[in-house]
Each structure stands twice: as C-alpha cells, then as structure tokens.
Amino acid sequence: VTKLVEPRGLDAWRAFVQTHAAVILRIERDLESRGLIPLVWYDVLVAISSAPGRRLRMRALADSLVLTRSGATRLVDKLEQAGLVRREIAPEDGRGAVATLTEQGLVALRRAWPVYARGINGLFLSRLSAREIETIGRALGRVHRAALEPSDSS
Amino acid sequence: VTKLVEPRGLDAWRAFVQTHAAVILRIERDLESRGLIPLVWYDVLVAISSAPGRRLRMRALADSLVLTRSGATRLVDKLEQAGLVRREIAPEDGRGAVATLTEQGLVALRRAWPVYARGINGLFLSRLSAREIETIGRALGRVHRAALEPSDSS
DNA sequence: AAAGATTGAGTTGTCAATCTTC
DNA sequence: GAAGATTGACAACTCAATCTTT
Numbered sequence: 001v002t003k004l005v006e007p008r009g010l011d012a013w014r015a016f017v018q019t020h021a022a023v024i025l026r027i028e029r030d031l032e033s034r035g036l037i038p039l040v041w042y043d044v045l046v047a048i049s050s051a052p053g054r055r056l057r058m059r060a061l062a063d064s065l066v067l068t069r070s071g072a073t074r075l076v077d078k079l080e081q082a083g084l085v086r087r088e089i090a091p092e093d094g095r096g097a098v099a100t101l102t103e104q105g106l107v108a109l110r111r112a113w114p115v116y117a118r119g120i121n122g123l124f125l126s127r128l129s130a131r132e133i134e135t136i137g138r139a140l141g142r143v144h145r146a147a148l149e150p151s152d153s154s
Numbered sequence: 155v156t157k158l159v160e161p162r163g164l165d166a167w168r169a170f171v172q173t174h175a176a177v178i179l180r181i182e183r184d185l186e187s188r189g190l191i192p193l194v195w196y197d198v199l200v201a202i203s204s205a206p207g208r209r210l211r212m213r214a215l216a217d218s219l220v221l222t223r224s225g226a227t228r229l230v231d232k233l234e235q236a237g238l239v240r241r242e243i244a245p246e247d248g249r250g251a252v253a254t255l256t257e258q259g260l261v262a263l264r265r266a267w268p269v270y271a272r273g274i275n276g277l278f279l280s281r282l283s284a285r286e287i288e289t290i291g292r293a294l295g296r297v298h299r300a301a302l303e304p305s306d307s308s
Numbered sequence: 309a310a311a312g313a314t315t316g317a318g319t320t321g322t323c324a325a326t327c328t329t330c
Numbered sequence: 331g332a333a334g335a336t337t338g339a340c341a342a343c344t345c346a347a348t349c350t351t352t
Contacts (some may be wrong), residue, residue, distance in 0.1 A: 004271035009279040012291035019294040020174045021220035022301040058313060066175040071343050073314055095312045095351045117158035125163040127300050132293040137166035139286040140173040146281050147176040212335060225321050227336055249329045249334045
C-alpha cells in the first residue's frame with residue numbers, strides 16, 4: 001500500500017466513509033423499531049414534497065436519490081402499494097410519469113421526521129461544534145458539486 | 155416539516171449524505187470500468203491485510219465493514235471463489251473462522267489501490283483545504299466513535 | 309431514432325433458523 | 331446455554347432488453 005494519499009487525508013476519508021455507514025445504520029434501526037418508514041422511503045417523500053407543485057418525474061427522483069431509473073421504479077412501486085404515493089401521467093409529456101403524495105404519504109412523512117431529526121441531532125450535530133458544522137457543510141457541499149461534474153477521468 | 159433541526163445543521167447533514175453517495179458511486183464506476191475489484195472487496199482485503207498477522211475473524215470483519223455476520227459470510231464466499239481470500243479455522247477457538255489473503259488477493263489489492271487513491275484525491279481531497287481535511291477527520295472521527303456506543307435512545 | 313419508464317434476470321445484502329464449538 | 335459462523339427464504343437494487351410516446 002504505497003503512499004498515494006497523504007496520511008491525514010486518508011484519515012479524513014476513512015472517518016467520512018465509516019461515520020456515514022454507522023450513523024445511517026443507527027437512524028435506520030431507530031425508525032424501524034418505532035414502526036416508521038425506512039429512510040429511503042422518507043427520502044422519496046421529501047423529494048416529492050419539496051418539488052414544485054409537490055410532483056416529481058421519475059427521472060428526477062432517480063437522480064436526486066442517486067439511484068438508477070429502474071431502482072426508482074421499484075421503489076415507487078412499494079410506496080404506491082403502501083398508499084403513500086400516487087403515479088400520474090405527465091401533463092405535457094405522455095411518456096413521463098410523475099409521482100405525487102397521497103394524504104397518507106404526507107402523514108407518514110410528518111411522523112418520521114421527528115425521529116429522523118432526533119437521529120441527526122443526537123448522533124451527528126450534537127457531537128460537532130458550530131464551527132465544524134459550518135466547515136463540513138461548506139466543504140462537503142463543494143465536494144458534492146464537483147462529484148456531479150461530467151467526468152474528468154483521463 | 156417543522157424546524158426540529160437548525161437550518162445550518164440540516165445543510166451540513168445533507169451535504170454529508172449526498173456527497174457520500176455521489177463520490178462512492180464515481181469511484182465504484184471508475185474501478186469497474188478498469189476491470190478492477192469492487193469497492194467492498196477492496197475494503198475486505200484492506201481490513202484483512204491491516205489486521206495483526208494478516209488474519210481476521212469473520213465477526214471482526216463484519217463489524218469493521220458495518221455488515222451483518224451473514225453479509226460477511228456471503229462476501230467472503232465470493233472473494234474465496236475468486237481466489238483472493240482463504241478461510242482457515244481459528245487456531246484457539248474452533249468455532250471461529252479467520253480470513254487470510256492469498257497471493258492473488260494481495261495482487262488485486264495493490265492493483266486497485268492506485269485507482270481508489272486517485273478517486274479519493276481527485277474527487278475528495280483535492281477539493282478541500284488542509285484545514286478542512288483536518289477538521290473533517292477530527293470531527294467525523296468523534297461522531298463515528300459516538301455512533302458505535304451502545305445506544306442512548308430513550 | 310431518442311427519451312421516459314418499466315420488466316426480467318441476476319447480484320448483493322438482510323433476517324431468522326440452524327449447526328458447531330465453547 | 332451462549333457465541334461464531336453459515337444456510338434458506340426473501341427484499342432491494344442494477345443491467346440489459348422492451349414498450350410507449352415524442
């Protein structure tokens with residue numbers, strides 16, 4: 001394992017990856033133990049509810065969740081079976097489908113949020129100083145935008 | 155969506171989650187497009203190779219990868235089929251199995267590392283200042299340790 | 309023909325039950 | 331009986347192929 005990454009950088013990377021796994025797992029379990037919806041479902045509902053008109057095309061949903069299109073299809077299938085989401089034909093483009101929230105979906109969203117929020121606060125934010133939170137938001141936001149760029153691989 | 159998390163904190167959390175997904179995805183694709191082993195396999199090989207004596211119990215492997223025990227079993231099955239890893243009976247405890255690296259496993263590890271390292275540098279570290287790297291490593295390391303604690307959920 | 313979405317087949321991971329050793 | 335590991339049944343996601351609308 002030649003030193004292609006400086007040690008400090010590697011530490012940061014590892015902390016980043018492992019912390020993500022550990023924290024997400026804890027929140028997931030917490031939601032489940034309280035009979036609430038899984039985190040991915042929550043993500044779907046939030047994405048829809050915060051989209052203009054509370055309606056979101058499947059494609060856009062897939063992108064926003066870092067999923068494939070088929071993944072989004074399967075996922076919305078479940079949510080629809082559970083009665084949290086409804087599919088409609090896109091008004092301007094007959095090819096497209098848009099996902100919308102049902103009343104139940106809105107309720108499920110509101111129920112899950114406090115538990116999710118408690119996880120974010122208790123496991124993540126409460127361990128960080130205001131300065132760290134600021135730095136992390138700004139720095140990782142920058143990394144995120146860069147990672148969405150086309151591809152600068154040689 | 156009542157304000158149970160302060161806006162700055164929510165920004166930081168979202169940046170954290172989305173950046174993770176985006177960056178991991180890019181690295182994964184990069185490895186695949188070059189015919190190298192997937193990231194999880196890499197993680198397994200690293201975990202083993204950096205364990206004392208280059209041998210690691212299944213249980214410890216599962217923990218270090220944030221996987222279930224059965225997940226670890228399946229994973230090592232594949233690696234073993236591919237000839238990168240070998241299972242042996244634990245010397246002191248007949249119940250346990252330890253995973254060890256094969257010669258091929260070591261080669262696969264060394265081949266993947268430059269590409270992985272390039273991803274870490276190019277997508278992550280190169281977008282961050284030295285101060286940010288330091289802060290992220292320290293802060294997220296603290297979050298990680300906290301997330302491994304038993305469970306302080308009410 | 310291109311883009312949106314879905315389906316079939318296969319892979320990866322989980323949970324609950326089981327086997328083995330302590 | 332408890333812990334380590336594995337197996338069977340099943341859930342989640344991906345790729346490639348397909349269908350529909352533009």
